[in-house]
Amino acid sequence: MAPRQAHDDHGIYALDVADLPDPPLGPPGERHDVVIAANRLPVRLDGDGGWALSPGGLVTAMTAVMEGRDAVWIGWDGGLGDAADSAPPARFGDMALRSVSLSETDYADYYEGFSNGTLWPLYHNGLLSTRFRRSWWAAYRRVNEQFAKVAIETTEQDGTLWIHDYHLQLMPAFVREARPDIRIGLFLHTPFPPSQLLMRLPWREAITDGLLATDVIGFQTPTDARNFLSLAHRMGRTEEVMPVDPVTEITVEGRRVAVGSFPISVDVDRIDEMVRNPATREAANAFRASLGSPKHLLLGVDRLDYTKGIDARLKAFEELLRDGTLDPAEVAFVQVATPSRDDVRGYSNTRTEIEQLVGSINGNFAQLGKPVLHYLHQSLPFEDLVHLFLAADVMLVTPFQDGMNLVAKEYIACRSDGTGVLVLSEFAGTAVELHQALLCNPFDTAGMKRVIETALTLPVEEQRHRVRAMRTHLWANTVHDWAEGFFRHLDDVHPRGQRG
Known part of the structure; x- marks a missing residue:
């Protein structure tokens, strides 16, 4: 496909799959109907050198949701480059796992820097001052490309990719360009700030475009969804719409996109x-x-x-x-x-x-x-x-x-x-x-x-x-209701076999 037009260092650059490193785990060509993408794998090394489930709401919720599905979880394994202690298993319980490697520079600039030094405070209403560094942004884009390549190789034809949280907001655009058959959803676990706060971000256009490349964008509350719709209109990407609770449908470049509130729950x-x-x-x-x-x-x-x-x-x-x-x-x-x-x-x-x-x-x-x-x-x-x-x-x-x-x-x-x-x-x-x-x-x-x-x-x-x-x-309103509701809207907006 022809690459997207880039606009200096603020934009999303076209994904060139050939230039990205090969994913380190998983047999070539193995694909799954459902792919979960998150910053971290749901496992971590325990004190005895084995692998155990990680703590946290995302892991607890998603392990319950993935039971009985042909699903794989892709994410960083917690190691840094050649210094990684050991590779995670290819499977943990019912879950298949695919690892994405990060270098020490990636960790410093993508994770500690842009994700948690820029986005985290910004998305939490500026409780801590937000820092904007171009080197952090470059790393954030680079790691999102790397995740996208693994998802492209791992997702079955007409499969579903469910991306989680603020670390991977550029990933949908890269995947959409290479694999329009994939149904893409993204769920943001953090708040989404008012548009006037997010306007401070030098790369606000790229973040907006990344999110709008999904089929379904899920937020925790109706206020978060309204904030995003306001930003998308302010960026000139959508017409002004009257939000509908819980889900509002908009049109982006001829595609239907559902934006709504899907409050996560527990098992x-x-x-x-x-x-x-x-x-x-x-x-x-x-x-x-x-x-x-x-x-x-x-x-x-x-x-x-x-x-x-x-x-x-x-x-x-x-x-x-x-x-x-x-x-x-x-x-x-x-x-x-x-x-x-x-x-x-x-x-x-x-x-x-x-x-x-x-x-x-x-x-x-x-x-x-x-x-x-x-x-x-x-x-x-x-x-x-x-x-x-x-x-x-x-x-x-x-x-x-x-x-x-x-x-x-x-x-x-x-x-x-x-x-x-x-x-x-x-x-x-x-x-x-x-x-x-x-x-x-x-x-x-x-x-x-x-x-x-x-x-x-x-x-x-x-x-x-x-x-x-x-x-x-x-x-x-259980965690299973949450996931089923999200998948139901994906089925409606992007039926299987339709190219997005």
Whole structure:
């Protein structure tokens, strides 16, 4: 095909498959009907040198969705060039895997640089200042081309490519040019910012064109979808449209493109099965007893990230202890902070601030041998998280900005007895769905204190009324419903056998 016209270093350049390195894994010519593309493979090396499932909402959701499908997951294996420790397996459980290699330069410029130094803060409403570097952009484009080549070789004729998240927003255009038979969907797990914020990005045209090369673009909330439609119109790529909830159809270069809200969810049946196991209940009770059986147990579970508002909730908790609203002899707080992106600007400072808060709170309010705040900077198996969800009276989910936040949904899915209180930031995508949570503004410490106090004194009948309503919503909107809805729109917009 004729290459697209490039416009200096802002544009998407045509994919020249011959110039890209061969993919390192997988027998030549092996193709699958469904290809999942994400920055990372869903596995990582464990402490014993073997491979295990990685933590995180994307992996948890997609492993449930891929069961029973002829599917392959393509992504980076976590190694860097020749220094990679070992190659991941060709299969892990029911999943086929294809690895994409990154060099140290790619990792520094594409991942740490453009993905997490430019896009991540920009997509989270500029909570941290955004940096724009042309070398980062060049690496981002180069790695997206590399992913595209693997997808082109791996996807069956008339197959489906489902791309995930902000790392791979140029990939659809490269694939569309080489393989118009492929049905392409992209789901953005982060928020999508207002158009006036994204206009700061020097490469906004290329990002817009990359996303519009899909058949279906999925966002977490209707607001995110509206923001993108506004940007596409502002860039002159589409007519101005009145968004329709949940999905709006537009026309791009004669193709139908669906843009809509597809809020991701959790595997409620799997969680419910775990919760109903008597051994799980016993482990949850034993955990609470190990903390001294406090009258009130608060819980936070987050990836360590400056967007998650961990510091905001700890400051509110500290003030509640200081002003006597909470008695340190009667309350315990458990905060799990999964390690994340330690080498990326802002993350080491966030860890330092949080750990200083932990030390201050325990130094001022703990009893000898009995901390009031238990802090874990480590990943926990999901089974252990279920024990914590069952043990906790109050779940604190307080991000400054979040695409969805599946921890909130996992907590409610665990509360089969109807008790428990979810304190939820109004800036989490989950707040659009779980209206019965106690909503808070993480930028307002005094307001958050009031919400936490309300949560700890909420009558049991009121708890059950709220939890039942949220569980009803979750059971009607599972992770399988999310995936099936996305694929259904792909079938409608780009039927098999039609060239996009």
